[in-house]
Amino acid sequence: MAQRRYAKVINRIELNEQSVLLDCEVIDNTDLNFRGGQYLIIDTGLTTQDGKAVKRAYSILSRDDEQRQFRLAVYQIQNGKGSCHMRHLPIGGEFDFSGPWGREAPEKPLSGNVWVIASETGITSALGVINGKARKLGQINDLKLIWIKSSKAEFIPIQVLRELLPPDFNFEDFVELNLPEQGSLSLKSLAHLPYPDRAYIAGDGNLNRFVGEYLRTQNTTVTLHFEHFFNRVSS
Ligand SMILES: Cc1cc2nc3c(=O)[nH]c(=O)nc-3n(C[C@H](O)[C@H](O)[C@H](O)COP(=O)(O)OP(=O)(O)OC[C@H]3O[C@@H](n4cnc5c(N)ncnc54)[C@H](O)[C@@H]3O)c2cc1C
Numbered sequence: 001m002a003q004r005r006y007a008k009v010i011n012r013i014e015l016n017e018q019s020v021l022l023d024c025e026v027i028d029n030t031d032l033n034f035r036g037g038q039y040l041i042i043d044t045g046l047t048t049q050d051g052k053a054v055k056r057a058y059s060i061l062s063r064d065d066e067q068r069q070f071r072l073a074v075y076q077i078q079n080g081k082g083s084c085h086m087r088h089l090p091i092g093g094e095f096d097f098s099g100p101w102g103r104e105a106p107e108k109p110l111s112g113n114v115w116v117i118a119s120e121t122g123i124t125s126a127l128g129v130i131n132g133k134a135r136k137l138g139q140i141n142d143l144k145l146i147w148i149k150s151s152k153a154e155f156i157p158i159q160v161l162r163e164l165l166p167p168d169f170n171f172e173d174f175v176e177l178n179l180p181e182q183g184s185l186s187l188k189s190l191a192h193l194p195y196p197d198r199a200y201i202a203g204d205g206n207l208n209r210f211v212g213e214y215l216r217t218q219n220t221t222v223t224l225h226f227e228h229f230f231n232r233v234s235s
Pocket residue numbers: 039054056057058059060072073074075076077079080081082083084120121124125227228229230231
């Protein structure tokens with residue numbers, strides 16, 4: 001069974017009506033031992049109507065050279081039990097968690113052309129990868145951060161995203177793609193970019209799979225790493 005650990009909120013930054021940044025600290029002052037791109041599973045202490053514990057995953061978006069304090073971003077889903085609880089955790093609020101989890105998070109220093117692609121809330125995992133040592137210590141030729149998002153759901157505003165990225169990240173390497181309200185996503189605007197050897201793709205499982213298929217048609221040898229936050233099974 002996964003080891004239970006405890007943390008508390010030491011600061012919270014309201015981003016908008018749906019979203020909050022939570023700065024947290026491990027209570028027993030031990031290191032988390034996480035790598036950029038990994039996540040924790042938080043036990044909210046709540047139960048569903050059929051008696052199941054409401055445990056939800058949240059990615060650590062802060063730097064992995066700081067292991068006792070960490071930052072999460074929570075987007076509140078309408079009528080979502082777990083996210084509503086997390087969204088309203090006060091300063092001093094404690095929670096238990098297991099982890100870190102996430103085998104797909106980079107282990108070794110990154111090299112070559114790397115795309116870090118987020119759809120919707122997957123930007124937290126993408127931030128974790130970009131803020132991680134594997135990127136910092138890597139020999140990357142070309143790095144792109146691509147965020148596919150719908151205009152309906154506001155999560156992290158772009159000016160806040162800039163502040164959450166490391167100072168050595170060139171913001172010209174950030175590409176924002178807006179999901180059309182009708183019709184399907186086009187990735188044509190990415191065609192002029194040097195294609196990646198490796199891509200980390202996190203967020204909406206349906207969009208992740210779509211992007212993965214597109215990349216495979218452009219470069220059959222690309223290595224893909226997925227982290228599906230929701231729509232984990234094809235719909
Ligand atoms: C590996 C991993 C990392 C994650 N990291 C984060 C994170 O850093 N920040 C964060 O806010 N969430 C993250 N999530 C999602 C989070 O774990 C919860 O699923 C989410 O907060 C909703 O929980 P809920 O109990 O409120 O709603 P639920 O009752 O679990 O879900 C209600 C409905 O909303 C859908 N849904 C779930 N998440 C989303 C979403 N983001 N956008 C749109 N629809 C959604 C579900 O498919 C379901 O149909 C992550 C999930 C995974 C698997």
